[in-house]
Amino acid sequence: GEDVEQSxxxxxxxxxxxxxxxTYTDSSSTYLYWYKQEPGAGLQLLTYIFSNMDMKQDxxxxxxxxKKDKHLxxxxxxxxxxxxxxxxxxxxxxxxxxxxxxxxTRLLVRP
Amino acid sequence: xxxxxxxxxxxxxxxxxxxxxxxVPISNHLYFYWYRQILGQKVEFLVSFYNNEISEKSEIFDDxxxxxxxDGSNFTLKIRSTKLEDSAMYFCASSSAGKAYEQYFGxxxxxxxT
Numbered sequence: 001g002e003d004v005e006q007s008x009x010x011x012x013x014x015x016x017x018x019x020x021x022x023t024y025t026d027s028s029s030t031y032l033y034w035y036k037q038e039p040g041a042g043l044q045l046l047t048y049i050f051s052n053m054d055m056k057q058d059x060x061x062x063x064x065x066x067k068k069d070k071h072l073x074x075x076x077x078x079x080x081x082x083x084x085x086x087x088x089x090x091x092x093x094x095x096x097x098x099x100x101x102x103x104x105t106r107l108l109v110r111p
Numbered sequence: 112x113x114x115x116x117x118x119x120x121x122x123x124x125x126x127x128x129x130x131x132x133x134x135v136p137i138s139n140h141l142y143f144y145w146y147r148q149i150l151g152q153k154v155e156f157l158v159s160f161y162n163n164e165i166s167e168k169s170e171i172f173d174d175x176x177x178x179x180x181x182d183g184s185n186f187t188l189k190i191r192s193t194k195l196e197d198s199a200m201y202f203c204a205s206s207s208a209g210k211a212y213e214q215y216f217g218x219x220x221x222x223x224x225t
Binding site: 030097099 | 117
């Protein structure tokens, strides 16, 4: 069935790069997303990638997609304390409206 | 920047009571969604709504749940007879006609059923 998995926690030092990883099971996923959730806030759409791409860069964010391994990653360059949040990976198939979420990775940025 | 808003931010209700959660989607959006997140679990899709009808729903979205767009701006989720296990954070989302794959979420309503 459909499933999205992420590691639960990542701690990095301010100024370093962060890499958050995600694996998914459904090879027919058409869109893959990264959402950010700060404490007390909703899910903020950070970026997404179409399944026919293998990389997307948007300022400090780089998304890498390995379709063969069904692996998605989000790299945050020059991580700041304001990047501390929970990051959710999600997938969506073209035939469906629903997003399927992972459990979220809590990123802690240490000064 | 336009955003999805939800009210109330926190709702406490007794088991068996009806509750209505309200959302104001982004103004030019035509697709609307409800998701929920039970504490400690993943965010789960409940329902999508387009052109005044349900376009997709999950197994969770049973007869206890209903959605409505009562006017041009609001989108509501009604739970007819709440159960303890309905306690969760409920998120509304919306997307535009041209980019239905970009779903923008509201801040959520925390529902506590006692």
